[in-house]
Amino acid sequence: MSTFLGIPGIRRRSGGTSDGGTPADGGSTAGEGPFGPVPHPDEPLRWGDAFPAAAKQTLANDQLRANLGHATRTIRAKRASVVGEVPDWEALRDTGSAVKEQVMADLPDLLAQLEENVTARGGVVHWARDAAEANRIVADIAKAKEADEVVKVKSMATQEIGLNEYLADEGIAAIETDLAELIVQLADDMPSHILVPAIHRNRAEIREIFLQRMGDAPEDLSDVPRELAMAARAHLRRKFLSAKVAVSGANFGVADTGTLAVVESEGNGRMCLTLPETLVTVMGIEKLIPTYTDLEVFLQLLPRSSTGERMNPYTSLWTGVTPGDGPQEFHLVLLDNGRTDVLADEVGRSALHCIRCSACLNVCPVYERVGGHAYGSVYPGPIGAILTPQLTASSGGVSGADDVNASLPYASTLCGACYDVCPVKIDIPSILVDLRAREVDADRGRSGVDPWKAAMKAASWVMSDGGRFGLAGRAATLGHGLGGSDGVISKAPPPASAWTRSRDLPAPPKQTFRQWMAAHERDANHPDANHREANHREANHREANHREADGYDLSHSRAETATDRSRRPGGDEGERTEGRR
Amino acid sequence: MRIALAATCIADTMFPGAPSATVRLLERLGHEVVFPRSQACCGQMHVNTGYYDEAVPVIRNHVTTFAPVADGEWDAVVVPSGSCTGSIRHQQAMVCRRAGLDDLAATAEAVSAKTYELSELLVDVLGLTDVGAHFGHRVTYHPTCHSLRMLHVGDRPLQLLRAVDGIDLVELPEAESCCGFGGTFALKNADTSAAMLADKTANIRSTDAVVVTAGDYSCLMHIGGGLSRQRAGVGTLHLAEILASTREDPTPLPSTRTTEVAR
Numbered sequence: 001m002s003t004f005l006g007i008p009g010i011r012r013r014s015g016g017t018s019d020g021g022t023p024a025d026g027g028s029t030a031g032e033g034p035f036g037p038v039p040h041p042d043e044p045l046r047w048g049d050a051f052p053a054a055a056k057q058t059l060a061n062d063q064l065r066a067n068l069g070h071a072t073r074t075i076r077a078k079r080a081s082v083v084g085e086v087p088d089w090e091a092l093r094d095t096g097s098a099v100k101e102q103v104m105a106d107l108p109d110l111l112a113q114l115e116e117n118v119t120a121r122g123g124v125v126h127w128a129r130d131a132a133e134a135n136r137i138v139a140d141i142a143k144a145k146e147a148d149e150v151v152k153v154k155s156m157a158t159q160e161i162g163l164n165e166y167l168a169d170e171g172i173a174a175i176e177t178d179l180a181e182l183i184v185q186l187a188d189d190m191p192s193h194i195l196v197p198a199i200h201r202n203r204a205e206i207r208e209i210f211l212q213r214m215g216d217a218p219e220d221l222s223d224v225p226r227e228l229a230m231a232a233r234a235h236l237r238r239k240f241l242s243a244k245v246a247v248s249g250a251n252f253g254v255a256d257t258g259t260l261a262v263v264e265s266e267g268n269g270r271m272c273l274t275l276p277e278t279l280v281t282v283m284g285i286e287k288l289i290p291t292y293t294d295l296e297v298f299l300q301l302l303p304r305s306s307t308g309e310r311m312n313p314y315t316s317l318w319t320g321v322t323p324g325d326g327p328q329e330f331h332l333v334l335l336d337n338g339r340t341d342v343l344a345d346e347v348g349r350s351a352l353h354c355i356r357c358s359a360c361l362n363v364c365p366v367y368e369r370v371g372g373h374a375y376g377s378v379y380p381g382p383i384g385a386i387l388t389p390q391l392t393a394s395s396g397g398v399s400g401a402d403d404v405n406a407s408l409p410y411a412s413t414l415c416g417a418c419y420d421v422c423p424v425k426i427d428i429p430s431i432l433v434d435l436r437a438r439e440v441d442a443d444r445g446r447s448g449v450d451p452w453k454a455a456m457k458a459a460s461w462v463m464s465d466g467g468r469f470g471l472a473g474r475a476a477t478l479g480h481g482l483g484g485s486d487g488v489i490s491k492a493p494p495p496a497s498a499w500t501r502s503r504d505l506p507a508p509p510k511q512t513f514r515q516w517m518a519a520h521e522r523d524a525n526h527p528d529a530n531h532r533e534a535n536h537r538e539a540n541h542r543e544a545n546h547r548e549a550d551g552y553d554l555s556h557s558r559a560e561t562a563t564d565r566s567r568r569p570g571g572d573e574g575e576r577t578e579g580r581r
Numbered sequence: 582m583r584i585a586l587a588a589t590c591i592a593d594t595m596f597p598g599a600p601s602a603t604v605r606l607l608e609r610l611g612h613e614v615v616f617p618r619s620q621a622c623c624g625q626m627h628v629n630t631g632y633y634d635e636a637v638p639v640i641r642n643h644v645t646t647f648a649p650v651a652d653g654e655w656d657a658v659v660v661p662s663g664s665c666t667g668s669i670r671h672q673q674a675m676v677c678r679r680a681g682l683d684d685l686a687a688t689a690e691a692v693s694a695k696t697y698e699l700s701e702l703l704v705d706v707l708g709l710t711d712v713g714a715h716f717g718h719r720v721t722y723h724p725t726c727h728s729l730r731m732l733h734v735g736d737r738p739l740q741l742l743r744a745v746d747g748i749d750l751v752e753l754p755e756a757e758s759c760c761g762f763g764g765t766f767a768l769k770n771a772d773t774s775a776a777m778l779a780d781k782t783a784n785i786r787s788t789d790a791v792v793v794t795a796g797d798y799s800c801l802m803h804i805g806g807g808l809s810r811q812r813a814g815v816g817t818l819h820l821a822e823i824l825a826s827t828r829e830d831p832t833p834l835p836s837t838r839t840t841e842v843a844r
Contacts, residue, residue: 056772065776365759369776411770413763413777414629416730433672436631437679456632462621463590464638466646469621473594488809488838498768502775503806504838506595513588513597517616520604 041190044162045392048376050407055370067202068371075196075362078308079421086304095297097425100353103288104343110255110288111334117258121320123330128282131161134335138163138247138280139170141331145278147172147245153262153269154178155249156194156356157282157335159378160391163247174247175239177268179232186213192372192380195306195358200371203228236268246272246327250283251355252298253332256291259319260332263302263312273316279327284335286343286352298355301423306357338391347434351386353424358383360418360428366411375411376404382418385411386431409435451495473512483507582656582707583613585647587669587696589662589798590622596798598818599661602825602832603699607659609825610712615655620646623660625668628676630765637680640673644689651691657706658696661821663728663796666698671731698728699821700737700796710740715828717747720818721790723781723804725797726759738796738820745823753793754784762803778807786813791834796820809838 041047048054058064083089103110115125128134142150152174164174176185183198184191187209191197207223210231217231252261260281262269273279303312321330343349361367361381372380377388389405409432418428462472483489489505499505584607588600604614623643627636650658660666670693677686703709722742728734742750761777781804785793795801798819805817816835826832
């Protein structure tokens, strides 16, 4: 089965349609409707085509581009406004960055401290090396509680490990309770944004999804946001009250107290975290902060960066188990899944500082056009472009050219907007460039002709010497006529055709700059500089320079000195002329 | 001042109007301009595409060529490009260190400390905003990503443009959004690049300007290529070409198809 997103069909997502599955469920195929089913990929961090091809498909979806353009413009403006209110925003970013650097430096000790404190407060800590281990731990807990249904707080870590699909295979339905995540789940879709997983949907599409897939949506449901939210609210309320087990992620884990934190907007998280008897939290090991007071920094940085709010509506903090209040059994699953490999890399490790605010997605001009699905990972956008290939690389590097994720570091113009907004100052452009270099180096040993490699080698030879470069430029001017009467090349053979498909290319100029400069210098060396007739006096120009040394008009004498200074050894203008001064 | 010019490889071969305007402008302002002929390229293309090994000889050539500025032989190096200045300032030493060339890295840092993008040189070093230019046309300014976010030139180019006599400077909507060039991105991700360019050119056209200007000819090549294809009737000029323009010696309006202004 292939889909409208071109994602190869491997395995159907399930869970969201467990109650009242509709005829649309399972029956529709590519192109039949405005939404899914999009088969869930086996690898949540690696699916679909390489980025350029995947982007080409999503770019063709005009509705998607309109939805994304509207949504990202709105959220960008909100963020800019609330960040502008904070006088010490840059200092906060510096602090956030410094705390995260400290966490990465002390990670083993801090993790041990967290485990000790969670255990001391009645929680159970599990260590999961990879997705398979984490999934098994969660499934075993749910089975021990004889739960065939778990309610979920929106969580990137559980997306990353494909927990919902694993649980479905084990006969356990995982119900997403975040509104946008519910939309994605009902549509049998994949999330396209870290914070707003259904950002690619507009309200008309959401209404259709609810009507067809929710099972208990009012028949007269309109596409007014409040009505849509109320329908979801009624649908979810029964789940909160009946579920025995809840699964969450964590925004922060505090080492010195053993406290976990989830920030959210809808209150569904608070329901999940307090109503069921058993709570399982899956947390990436990088989500640590050393002390409780560090929350002060991050609870300012996160909501302003992510939703553009001064403070998020719900901040839930819990420490182990409190008798008679909330879940009476608490499990913390600490997930590695490639993170220690990332930690080992000096440059790339700062990708682990990420607090999943998604500000970088909202400002990214590439993400804005192509959407999240083009990245083929649950982590899309700029942070995904540096995190995904690192998490999926074999130890200590990048997998090489045949891995679709190797295309992700190139999915950026290096415009730097992501770095500017990152609340923990992850230098995403520099990491992208570093990952490109690692891929190039990893592929150096491969046999076969790589046109890019050949071109780069040749360019290096030409561009490392002024003489060679000058000759190459002069040779290029011979192509001046290629532009025809209007001086424009509109159709070029590959690889330049990638350019000329949508843009014209100027024909090379009649003369290069260095040719112009040589003529300019010659002219400047003569009293009547602007007269071409002066050329015949070329032979005497040095003598003339000296004669003019005093009392000649200012602009000329300056120009002459410039000329003199440029006539240094190595220049193709010949011997050095000692001017005045 | 004695100012060495790093013309940039793309302007030297494809857009000589920018460096030649830089020369004429600085000479008009009373400065010496030196063009060291051993220069070729700063290495940015190789670095940003991940070819660090191939970038090293290119960077070495640049650093060696401009090393005299570190010894005081020249007062400054000027570059009519934000992205090349950015690469010189933020990448050259890093690539040298990664190759184990610590001495070259140190020289690169010394050179980059005296290397300025054109608007930085004019406003910060020479203390000028009014350079005595005249340009009587409707112009909009695109702040290129690297000048904006790597160099943080802020509104320096706009300060310079506002002081130009006769100019009708109009604000560009969504000015800070990337045009989609990104070096090899324009080829490797041509479809995405074209989508970004479409939005950029639409915003430019909405201003009714006859010229779009910027501090980087690489971005202007991309934007101009799109405008030319659309027959939009909008030409491109480098910031230097507008600032070099005077009543006596005006920079002519560029062709609205993609060509250089030959001077």
